Amino acid sequence: MPPKRVFKPIRPNNNNNNNNNNSTSNTAAPAPENHHQNDQPPPPILLEELESLLNQSTTNSSEQHLDTKPDISQIDHQNISQPKPAPLFRPLSPEPAPLPQKKNIQPPNIHQQQQHQQHPKKSSKNYPKKTHQNQSNVDNELWLSKNLTDPVKTVEDKWQLLPAFLKVKGLVKQHIDSFNYFVDVDLKAILRANATVISDVDPNFHLSYLDINVGEPSRLDTGSATNKRITPHECRLRDITYSAPISVTIQYTKGNKRVLSKGIPIGRIPIMLRSNKCVLTGKSDAELAKMTECPLDPGGYFVVKGTEKVILVQEQLSKNRILIETDSRKGTIMASVxxxxHERKSKTYVVTKNSKVYLKHNSxxxxxxxxxxxxxxxxxxxREVVQIVCGNNDDYRAAFSICMEHCHExxxxxxxxxxxxxxxxxxMVKKGPVAGPKRPLTEEALEVLSTVVLAHVPADNLNLQPKAIYLAVMARRVVQAMANPKLVDDRDYVGNKRLELAGQLLSLLFEDLFKKFNTDLKLNIDKVLKKPNRTTEFDAINQFRMHADxxxxGFIRAISTGNWSIKRFKMERAGITHVLSRLSYISALGMMTRISSQFEKTRKVSGPRALQPSQWGMLCPSDTPEGEACGLVKNLALMTHITTDTDEEPIWNVAYTIGCEDISSVTGTELYLPRHYIVFINGNILGLTRSPERFVEVFRQFRRAGKISEFVSIYMNADQQTVNIATDGGRICRPMIIVTNGDSMVKTHHIEKLKAGELSFDDFLSQGLIEYLDCNEENDSFIALYEEDIDSYTTHLEIEPFTxxxxxxxxxPYPHHNQSPRNTYQCAMGKQAIGVIAYNQLHRIDTLLYLMVYPHHPMVRxxxxxxxxxxxxPAGQNATVAVMSYSGYDIEDALILNKASLDRGFGRCQVFRKATAMIKRYPNGTYDRIADPPRDPEGQVLEKWKPCDDGGVADVGMKVYNGNVYINKQSPSNANDNSVGAGAATVTSWANTPMTYRGTVPSYIDKVMVTDTESDQTLVKVLLRQTRRPELGDKFSSRHGQKGVCGLIVQQEDMPFNDRGTCPDIIMNPHGFPSRMTVGKMLELLSGKAGVLRGTVEYGTAFGGSKAVEMSKILIEHGYSYLGKDYLTSGITGQPLEHYVFMGPIYYQKLKHMVLDKMHARARGPRAVLTRQPTxxxxxxxxxxxGEMERDCLIAHGASQLLLERLMLSSDSFELDVCQDCGFMGYNGWCVRCKNGNSVTKITIPYACKLLFQELMAMNIAPRLVLEDAIK
Structure with a gap:
């Protein structure tokens, strides 16, 4: 339970006159400008500020009158739980408040939002019916000084808010914010929770942690034994971890005195790039260039042992929230929380069985x-039990009466x-090795009920009332769901989910490692203190050094393997981290916004995979993989923000001050009265409010005024009669423009100031023009998509629909004109497109790197x-595409490419591969070496070692062929000897362990780097380069999921050309359009062609972009057909083609799938040891x-001899001795069973078949071979 409230509830001042009210309605205190930039908690709220904000909402009527609105008689109090339109309230002041000026904050009219708090967003079906009286209110008050026939004023360039938003939030920022929160807040909280180490041996020994600090990223310089600053690029090249030391300040007893020590290292933590502790943070582009870093690199990942690792966002069900579910097979309803x-995780259930309600828990x-x-x-x-569960509802009482009878029985x-x-x-789980005296059953039950059941509800000093009310609310929800099945919750609803980011996962890991560290430290201290005859005075700091690693x-193991093992919670999770995909810039960016679900991917269920309406604006509807992960792996939308934890205490104070009564002062009778709503904060009951609409409205005014964090959400639920406040981390939210009195708060002059740099996105928040809504609060709002959609009910406006x-x-481009699966296909292929990955790409030595030689900006952006x-x-090139049929080589999406275009560099790419050799030092003192290349008697280097220089490593620029050696490494033959001594380092002989090039196509040595790793081992890295031009079978794709392979490369003189002599780069078969319905591709061609002729870049933004009519006008102005079609002449015959051809520029991507990497054939080669079949x-x-299908085809064709040849003779034929009498296998012409060799003959069968027979015999199953020749 929250602590006792600091402020007494302030009753509205009934003596305020209207003049005073009008004078204060525009004067909310301006918010501090910068408090939300780093998610810092807002400043404490003063009592005077609360009173001033409250006074804005009070009138000269009493508090009772606030809830007694003109139409309240229309509410049926008996059926208050059924969702009904809220009544249209009159404004709180007799005259409408003036529009806001400059930075003054105008809270929205209370009656406007309450109209729609129980109606879903973006719905036109559930509007409250307007009576004649209500309609006149709307006309006279909401639309005062406005004529409904006036044109709607729209704010141009509203989308300029997006770049401002992406500077402070979004995309990768949530990872960075989460890690910063972990380093700045969570580390200190974990230290405070585990602050003392006490010895069991010496009661006088005491060690306490006072502070914890994370230093700068550094590495240990072995030469000088000091830490040197390090950059991420150096870590990538040298295969070391980009980490910083963690140091603590401790106070401990040394002898008879207490000693304070600062800067004691306890380990190292990997540092997230672009976080507060990273050396790249706050650096200009020029400074980043000096560090060989790309300014566009998003950050948000770790470098562990030279590999870039991302901690994916993890999707979980929200904690501490009541969830109502139904089991359709058993027909039961269950409430779970x-x-x-920090101490424990547990799940409590309230279940139904045979119409009775039960409490269920693992303990x-x-x-x-x-x-x-x-x-x-x-x-x-x-009576109290019935009241606290059912209130005064007779139906609920009748359903619950059977539970009371059960109790009496x-x-x-x-x-x-x-x-x-x-x-x-x-x-009960017995703690400690020795079991104490057996306790009474009542004590054990009391301990379980107070500490384990509903563990998140505190029971201070065994005050069990909060738990009782919480359990009663759970039971009531179950009883309600029994009466109305529609009240069952949806597990897949986004509001019921929480996302775990890197900071929360690292926090769990660090707490587990730190507890283990302290346990080991205590054991070691006890071991030393046990010795009675210690010669030196015991110093605890020496023990720290022993456990520093x-x-x-622990951190490096978890991030390297992706396995999170938290022993306290018995949590075992795999696949948390992934290697950052550097195939293209967009693949790296897409990975940072990916959400991974722990749901089992092999289960064929549609619910968790389906596109939920609640995902609108929060999660991307198109970007999800195909196959078994479809719908389970999701991606964040463009303007999504994931919250971090906010302190609850200021929210308690605000809630108590604006009319929330402490739950302990409320009787069971009052709990469920029609106008009484229970207030929850993060799933815990805070109190009760008797005027919920006013409570929610005033709370929102506080948030818009910047008095509480902008990420705190509040919403009402009429079915459950609750007001829910959420301050926890992991909620998905997004910004919206606030609409008051049917008018958007963001005006043109705000956008002008934003463009001029006078305002930032945070200023829009602090001025109350924009606010963040999470999924639950969205359902409590009416959101307009465009400004012309705003009406009297609207509470918010979308910033831009394409977000x-x-x-x-x-x-x-133009995704809203494509069939939806095509957009999904492009999301997968866009990540495989070869392009430019970063500005520092030529300085990197990656395992595999694809680079486009001549990348283009897209003509249609x-x-x-x-x-x-x-x-x-970018990752692609603008190709002139003719949509026509040309020869038979373009069927099934194959493309015809122009050879002259390829000669000029179209589709040309470079492939870089890394080869690494480690020069190891062995425990016996021996070590590897790089030897000079061997020479023939004439002194010439042998052909195989030709690329190597005199040092034994290939020179940069050398061409290497298959079988060439490029690092002539040798290892000592006695490296595995365990002898350690002076003579152990003598090497008797050297074994050749060279790095040899394997590849059908020669490569060039691009880079050679010799360095040393963290463990002081010498590392040699060689980067091999191939330049490739497109060839038959290489894969290409447009940005509309229209993929195809190159079917034919044609000389330019054989290609068709238009009357201006333009030849297409690509010819595409027109049959690719009708069934795919990618109209966006046609519009891209039309817009691209118009852009080329006009010399401008056209836009194909979703739900907007350049209009087809305008593009056609431009084509006509420049003498082209308005349809984008051209008159073409055949390059082969020289005759005009009989039809106009649709031709123009389309942005094409070359994908990583190339024939050279996939081409494979084999005549003979290695075989598997076990089955003797080819590998x-x-x-x-x-x-x-x-395979099976090919076998079926051969059987259907009757080609039995071919079948025999493929499946046995060319695979694993084996000659076997078989006894014709007993049918068992013999050996070397002898049957062991018959004890003779007279009937033994040889047959040929597959070796795998012989292996199967032997395995069956091992299981005591006897297969016998009956031979045709042996049948008599």
Whole structure:
């Protein structure tokens, strides 16, 4: 429970006159400008500020009058739980408040939002019916000084808010904010929670942690034994971890005195790039260039042992929230709440069985009747039990009466009897090796109920009333769901989800490692203090050095493997981290916004995979993989922000001050009265409000005034009669423009100031023009898509409609004209496109790197392209495409390419591969070496070693062929000797272990780097380069999911040309359009052609962009057909083609799938040891599989001899001795079973078949071979 409230509830001043009210309605205190830039908690709220804000909402009427509105008689109090339109309230002041000026904050009219708090967003079906009287109110008050026929004023360049938003939030910023919160806040909180180490041996010894600090990223310089600053680029090249030391300040007893020590290292923590602790933060582009870093690199990932690793966003069900579910098979309803605290995680259920309600928990063996559980929590009166669950609702009472009868049958009437009843079923975990005296059942039951059941609800000093009310609310929800099945919750609703970011996951990991560190430290201290005859005075700092690597190795192991193992919570998770995909810039960016679900991917269920309406604007509808992960792996939309934890205490104070009563002062009778709403904060009951609409409205005014964090959300639920406040981290929210009195708060002059740099996005928040809404609060609002859609009900306006797409889907021009799966295909292929990955790409030595030689900006852009920087690091080229049929080589999406275009560099790319050799030092003192290349008698280097120089490493620029050695490494033959001594370092002989080039096509040595790693081992890295031009079978794709391989390369003189002599670069078959319905591709061609003729870049942004009619006008002005079609002449015959051809520029991407990497054939080669069949896979020089379908085809054709040859003779034929008498296998002409060799003959069968027979025999199953020749 929250602490006792600081402020007494302030009743509205009934003596305020109207003049005073009008004078204060525009004077909310301006918010501090910068408090939300780093998610810092807002400053404490002063009592005077609260009173001033409250006075804006008060009138000369009493508090009772605030809730007694003109139409309140229309509400049916008996059926208040049924969703009904809220009445249209009159304004709080007799005259409408003037519009806001400059930075003054105008809270929205209270009656406007309350109209729609229970109606879903973007719905035209659920508007409240307007009576004649209400309509006149709207006309006279809301639309005063406005004529409804006036043209709607729209704010141009509203989208300029997006770049301002992306500077402070969004895309990768949530990862960075989360890591910063972990380093700045969570580390200190974990230290405080584990602040002392006490010895069991010496009661005088005491060690306490006072402070913790994370230093700058550094590495240990072995030469000078000091830490040197390090950059991420150096870590990538040298295969070391980009980490910083963690140091603590401790106070401990040394002898008889207390000693304070600062800067004691306890380990190292990997540092996220672009976080507060990173050396790149706050650097200019020029400074980043000196560090060999790309200014456009998003950051948000780690460099561990030279590899870039991303901690993916993890999707979880929200903790500490009641969730109602139904089991359709059993026909039961269940309320569950997952309690999560620092000490423990547990799940509590309230379930139905045979129309009775039970409490269920893992620590209690049997299900406990709910009435007995409530009595055990101290609600002993039957009348109170019924009231606290059912209120005055007769239907609920009738349904609950069977539960009360159950309680009476069990003979439970008092709290002690209830505890004894529960105590019989409690399974307590014994702590410590020695079991203490057996405790009474009532004590055990009380401990479980107070600490384990509903663990997140505090029971201070065994005050169980908050838990009792919480359990009663859960039971009421179950009873409600029994009466109305529509009240069952949806697990997949975005508001019921929380996203775990890197900071939260690292926080869990660090707490586990730190507890283990302290446990080991205590054991070591006890071990030393046990010794009675210590010669030197004991110093605890020496013990720190012994365990310093424990935390460092724990972090590195978890991030390297992706396995999170938290022993305290028995949490085992795999696949948390992934290697950052550097295939293209957009693939790296897309990975940073990816959300991974822990849901089992092999399960074929549609619910979690479906596109939920609640995902609108929060998650990208297009960007999800195909296959088994479809719908489970999602991506964030463009303007999504993920919240971090906000302190609850200021929110308690605000809530108590604006009319929330402490729950302990409320009786069961009052709990569910029609106008009484329970106030929840992060799933815990805070209190009760008797005027919920006013409470929510005033709370929102506080948030817009900047008095509380802008990420706190509040919403009402009429079905449950609750007001829910959320301050927890992991909620998905997005910014919206506030609409008051039917007018958008953001005006043209605000946008002008934004463009001029006078305002930032944070200023829009602090001035109350924009606010963040999470999914639950969105449902409490009416949101207009465009300004012309704003009406009297509207509470918010979308900043831009195209922000409902993510960063990857936003690259598609005109996506709203495509069939939706095509956009999904492009999201996958856009990440595989070869392009430019970063400005420092030529300085990197990556395992595999694809680079486009001549990348282009797309002729048809979207606003997202400019926002995410894709125009600076593109992946594709503008190709002139003719949509026509040309020869038979263009069927099934194959493309015809112009040879002259390829000669000029179209589709040309470079492939870089890394080869690494480690010069190891062995424990016995020997080490590897790089030797000079061997020479023939004439002194010439042998052909195989030709690329190597005199040092044994290939020279830069040398051409290497298959089989060439480029690092002539040698290892000592006695490296594995375990002898350690002076003579152990003598090397008797050297074994050749060279690095040899394997590849059908020669490569060039691009770079050679010799350096040393963290462990002081010498590292040699060689970068190999190939330049490739497109060839038959290479894969290309437009930005509309229209992929195809190159079917034919044609000389330019054979290609068709238009009357201006232009030849297409690509010819595409027109049959690719009708069934795919990619109209966006046609519009891209039309816009691109118009842009080329006019010399401008056109825009194909979703739900907007350049209009087809305008593009056609431009084509006509320049003498082209308005349809984008051209008159073409055949290059082969010289005759005009008989039809106009649709021709123009389309942006094409070359994908990483190239024939050279996939081409594979085999005549003979290695075989598997076990089955003696050819190995599998191109890398192992494997065979080509003849599968089930191919076998069926050969059987259908009757080609039995071919079948025999493929499946046996060319695979694993084996000569086997078989006894014709007994049918068992013989050996070397002898049958062991018959004890003779007379009937043994040889047959040929597949070796795998022989292996199967032997394995069956091992299982005591006897297969016998009956031979045709042996049948008599």
């Amino acid at each position: 997952t309690s999560s605290t 209690i063996q049997e299900e406990i009747p709910i009435a007995i559980a409530l009595k055990a929590y101290g609600i002993t009166s039957d 069990a003979g439970v009437f008092t709290q002690k009897q209830a505890l004894a009843y529960i105590g019989k079923s409690v399974k 424990h935390i460092s190795n 409902l797409l993510g960063a990857v889907a936003g690259l598609i 979207t606003k997202t392209i400019e926002l995410v920087g894709y125009d600076k690091l 599998e896979g191109r890398s192992r020089d494997g065979g080509l599989r003849l």
